[in-house]
Amino acid sequence: MIDMTFLLLIFFMVTTSITKQQRLMDVRLPVAKNATAPDDVSDRDVLNIDAAGAIFIGDRPAPMPELREYLRRRYVEFPPLRLYIRADRGTPARRIKEIVAAAAEAGAIDIIFASHRQEGP
Numbered sequence: 001m002i003d004m005t006f007l008l009l010i011f012f013m014v015t016t017s018i019t020k021q022q023r024l025m026d027v028r029l030p031v032a033k034n035a036t037a038p039d040d041v042s043d044r045d046v047l048n049i050d051a052a053g054a055i056f057i058g059d060r061p062a063p064m065p066e067l068r069e070y071l072r073r074r075y076v077e078f079p080p081l082r083l084y085i086r087a088d089r090g091t092p093a094r095r096i097k098e099i100v101a102a103a104a105e106a107g108a109i110d111i112i113f114a115s116h117r118q119e120g121p
Contacts, residue, residue, distance in 0.1 A: 025059050027114075030089040035117040044084040044112070045074060047099065051090035055099065064098065071106035081107050086114040 025048045047067075048056040055062050057070055075081040083103055087096050103111055 025056060025086070027086045027088045028090065029086065030115045031118045032115040033118045035115040037117075038084070038112055041084045041112075044082045044110075045071075047083055047085045049085065049087040049091045049095065049099065051088040053091055053095035064102065067099070068102050068106065071103055071108065075107040079107070080109045082110040083108055084112055084114065 027048055027050065046058050048059070050056070055064065055067050057067065062070060071081065081103070085096070085099065100111060
């Protein structure tokens, strides 16, 4: 019984560090007046988008066809599909719209966008 508890502890420590590493990618997040931090993003797939519009699944580069396949497979194998999108403030809106459309086609039920809260008036 203790062996199983120890294995579960290691599993959760490893998955938590992977999720944190995916969010450490250098992306200049947009600023929003009413931004709020999500309570927990550990059950979400992290998509990073740089200023040029390049897509990263976590910290791994993925062209659009690969992203579509990943999202489709992810939805089939581990539903529900919930995403945390970290788009650079310089990312073209057209690119973000394409990614959201691909996520919707794959069956995403919940998408949140990362941003920084604007301080002051």
